[in-house]
Amino acid sequence: GAHLARGEETSGFFQELLEGECQYFNGTERVRLVVRSIYNRQQYAHFDSDVGHYVADTPLGEPDAKYWNSQPDILERRRAEVDTFCRHNYGVSTPFIVERRVQPKVRVSPMQSSSLPQTDRLVCYVTGFYPAKIEVKWFKNGQEEMERVVSTDVIQNG
Structure with missing residues (x-):
């Protein structure tokens, strides 16, 4: 390869990234x-396990996809990763991700209003829960309050 002269720096930053994504349908059925x-x-x-081989997405990828597809050991290893990587990680992470539940913290406070001296409105803060799907209802004297x-929407905390 090319060598840099002493004190010379490269002209930019280059990034090579390999990203694996497992998609699960009905648990690990598919x-x-x-x-x-x-x-x-x-x-x-x-590489898409549904297709079974590498696909070039740009002209830059054509030589790599052609080479990888010509190597039976590379293809065999990638195809096996549906089990050795995806299904394995699903089993390991299920208790922490799929089955994870965190009870919400709830705080009800009077809502301060500059236009009304008396406080007749309440605000309810519901935080710290997982998963994001939640239903919050107000009840007054045992009856669900739907008017007023x-x-x-849920505000994600990232």
Whole structure:
């Protein structure tokens, strides 16, 4: 390869990325593996277990996809990763991800209003819960209050 002269620096930053994505349908009944080969934020080739071989996404990826597809050991290993990588990781992570549940924290406070001296409105903060799907209802004297209720969508905390 080319060598840099003493004190000379490269002219830029280059990134090679390999990204694996497992898609699960009905638990592990059907699993799809997509492995993306990315150079400087552009996907140039990918392996899709539903297809069974590499596909070039750009002209840059054509030589690599052709080479990888010509190597039986590379293809065999990639195809096996549906089980050795995806199904394995699903089994290991299920208790922490799929079955994870965190009870919400709830705080009800009077809502301060500058236009009304008396406080007749309440605000309810529901935080810290997982998964994101939640239903919050107001009850007054045992009856669900549906009029005069304003709600926001779930705000993700990232």
